[in-house]
Amino acid sequence: MKRVLIALLILGVLNPAVANDWKAAQPDYAWSFPRDHWAHAGYKTEWWYFTGHLTAEDGRRFGYQFTFFRIGVLPTAPDTDSAWTARDLIMGHAAVSDLDRNEHRFSEVIYRAVPLLGGFGAWPEPLIAWSRGPAGTPGKWRLSWNGSGFDFEMRDDAQAMSFSLSTRPVKPLVFQGPNGYSRKTQSGTGASLYYSFTRLQTSGQLSLDGQTWQVAGESWMDKEFFTSVLAPHQLGWDWFSLQLDDRREVMLFLLRREDGTTDFASGTIVHPDGSTTYIDGSAFAVTSQARWQSPRTEGVYPSRWRLSIPQEQLDLKVVVELADQENRSRLIGTLHYWEGAVKLLWDGLSVGKGYVELTGYGTSSRPAL
């Protein structure tokens, strides 16, 4: 039963029934940048999601993920005289996939968003979000705005991993859906406000087991905030962020029912000039071609896909770089998902890279986030 509160709370995030006092994503949201890079109190959930491929000076290749989640507990903070009074939780997830050594490491934090432990900054201060490091690790995890892109850092001494990266957009910000309104259900009951930087030039330092590399590469950043996304019958999602060598980017997501069939799907094509085309589920096909079973959670994840978008003349094979890129939470027993680096092949040739997120596998419960 322990830690069940956290799990319940996170599951509550996805439950439309709890949405009463929270703001819902609206199609006519008035965006204002850079202010909208910061937190949006009033929406139940918000995340800043960075994934990317990095190469060290010695040629060693890494995939990485860095995410801060804002989990709204209450729409407004209770009127209590205590430094522990919290409206939100802050959760951080970070992972490094050592692609040459076939090794994946995951680190996490979860705290009340209170001055002692973590929280969210306010524009125009550069700090967007921060938290204490995991237990046993000095220092903080931080995400801040550097004027044009984002800087972020994490450290976990128990996992012997840390990175500190700085990003700069190579292509402009794009909305995922008209005016950033991203529908998640046919009926429109679930939706988020969603934008991305699909190509961020990234550089910095990355350490594993005491060895430090100067690294450089490209990242993808997603920012989403919402109050309810999944419909009760939706179990999880497959999400793709793909960077093609021809300067196009593709974002696709498929929300699955319990029987594994797709309930709702949508996507965005970002053209080399930064312009976007929004596509619905009928415009693309994703077929799983191989599976991998997690030895720890027994979740059976797809590990290779055929992805075709006829209108873009795209017929890709998406192949995982490393089978086990499953993030397994040690803090929240029920939380696990697959988040990993993939390569893109077309007729056997490499045509790009990307990241895939797979949630709702290996458990009958709905995904954490």
Add this chain to the structure above:
Amino acid sequence: MRRYFVSAMAAHLRAGGSLYLLTILGVALGVAAVLSIQIINRNAIAAFAGSVKAVSGEADLSVLGYAPSFPEDLYPRVLSTPGVQAAWPLWRAAVALSGDPESSSGQADGGMLDLIGVDFFTPVDIPWQGEPGDPAVALSQPGWVALTPLLAEQMGWRAGDAFTVSRGSRLVRLTVGALVDFHTLNPLASPKLAVMDIAQAQSLFGDAGAIHQIDVKLADGADTSAMRARLQERLGPAARVVTPEQREAQAKGLLSAFQLNLTALSLISLFVGMFLVYSSTQAALVRRRVELGLLRSLGATRRQVFALIITEVGLLGGLGAALGLPLGYGVAQANVRVVSATLSNLYLLEEITRLEMTTWLYALGIVIGVGGAVIGALLPALDVARRDTRALLSAFTLHEAVGSLAPRLFGLGVALPLTAAAWYGLHGRHWQHAGFVLAVVLLLTLPLLTPLLVRELCARIRVRGFGLGYSLKGLGVRLQTTSVAVASLAVAVSMLIGITLMIGSFRQTLSVWIGTSIQADVYIAPASWRGTGSDGGLEPHVMATVTGHPAVQAVDRLRRFHGYTGDRRITVSGVEMGLAQGLSRFPFLPGALPDPYEAVRERHGVFVGETLARKAGVWVDDVLPIHTPTGVMKFPVVAVYYDYSAGDGAVAMDLQTMTQAFGPGPVSSTALYLQRGADVGAVVAELQAALPDAPLEIRSNRRLREEVLAIFDQTFAITRLLQFMSLLIAVCGIALMLLVLAREQVAELALCRSLGAKGRQLFGVFVGKGLSMGVMGLALGSIGGVLLAGLLIYVINRAYFGWTIQPYVDWSLIAQQAATILGAAVLASLYPAFRARQTSAAALSRDDL
């Protein structure tokens, strides 16, 4: 031999039913006495450890404050320490349940609740029963609290029911939000544990910024002691880092003196029980001498005879243990509430809410029963086994043996205490347990002195008829049996009188001390003060109302909390030392500095309670180091005062010194001195009316004194029970001894009958014997009792508790007890006397003539 043993044992049991029954009863009572104390002792520690395990079960280390609480910003420091796998903060308070007429059960009784404020979003293990519901409610619904199912059931509360608790003068309304079953983590966990959100707890109880505990789980493979040192270094002086074992050891340390003394008293009961086994075995062997002689002549070896006797006695011991186990549990069960109240009153520990019989306790009961019986029977068994066949088959009496041994035993009885006294004078006084050695010597001395004293006394009796003189003379003849019964009664009486004298002296001393130190007219303390050192206080508006009463002439504010000098937990009190009316609050031991109340203010010093002074060896002109939030501060000792608190001691300082050293804090309780002529009862009533809802206990001087003495009496209730059990065993001894005499003297009694003695005369003789033994046991026991009281007052109490007790004899109580003892002796002789009365002249045989 084995087959013989079984058939012979059954025959003996049939023939000497009442004798064996008394033996079994004696063993059972001894086992019950020891076992009941052990059950309570072990469960007291287990209750503390159970709650520690339930709350901090996963923790390898706990960070605790030296003061009641410590700043919450230490938490991130703990969290970020390398080697820490998880850490979670806890806010804790003992709050008083004040009941609520609106709750479904109506008025709740005023128990205490151990309220824990937790951060639900840390990896703390909370054993929810069912689903806790929407966590947002736990954070936002004011007063949301999770209770144990047992408490909810006891109080008749269901989810959504509201009730009121208090900490200090602050009343807080809580609402049952969920159930949390700590029993699944540890069956001995207190059912009075309750959990709420840490932010709500801090806010509702006015404690922003403070926490009381951080539990730490270490990374796999981390070295606990190295981590403890590392954390301590990072945290500095404001907090201490302890392992769960250290916490348990500290609780054990606090209770050790209390428990040791109870154990020692219970062992006296066992000791008395062993006398009973001794005399019963002896009587049985005398009766069976021909049978044993025949066995030897048929080829049985000495070893076989010895084994036969010991096995038989061991079996009786086993039966006694079988009876003593449930009896001991029953006694423990009947007394647990009182002892538990004592423990939480005096030592501020968890209440014992249920008793658990462990395998160890069962084993202890059996070992005590069988072992005690075997040891009791050892001497007579060896004696009989050593005799040759001829000696066994010819008639003999053991009484002659004791008769000739009596002077030597007496010599030993004189030499033993003298040696012990010399040892104590030379070396022993520096050893804490020396008092118990002296007490054991004293209790061993009594049986050694008894045979000669009884013999000499009886020898001086001139028999002028068939009355008391005849009874006494008969006792002197049957010395071996008589002296054992008298000795066991003397030991029990020693315990009874010794402890009665000690308790009486202590009560009188305390009463005088109260008279000196409790001088104010009205005392006001929050209800939660009964709890485990709650750090809540009287809020300013309460103080304003109280001090603003027109009849108040002076106000004595007391701020009190638990602090530490070294590893010793002490009570630190702050009072206004300059208060003119309060100059007798601390009755000082000789040697205080001149004008101590002024000196303690000017020097920023402390008065040290006698208990602490003796335990820590700190006296006037020494300095006492005390942990403060900024580090260890040394306070000069200005005076030592008589202190009768339990635990590790107390110090008092001026309120201003306290604020400088520990920072500001709430007033814990207050005392009012009224204008001359003011009606105390009326003022109390007016204050209660002015603060109708405040959870306060407003007492007059007289009521407070009464309550202090009531707590004192409660503390010694279990001691009185042990006295009673010991006396009961001794009385069984008398009955047994007289039964033996009735049996042994059949010929003599039959002769008396044939010479014309009437049945009622024989009855009178036997009652006379019982009474005589009672008188002798009482006389010897009284001497032993006075000496034992001296040991308890001057040696044992001082060594373990550091109390100075003035001797005092409550003659009427002693007379009452003497009458009880004699009455019991007469009662014990009624059945044997009845048996003797039944003897007819026809029982006289040719051999007897």
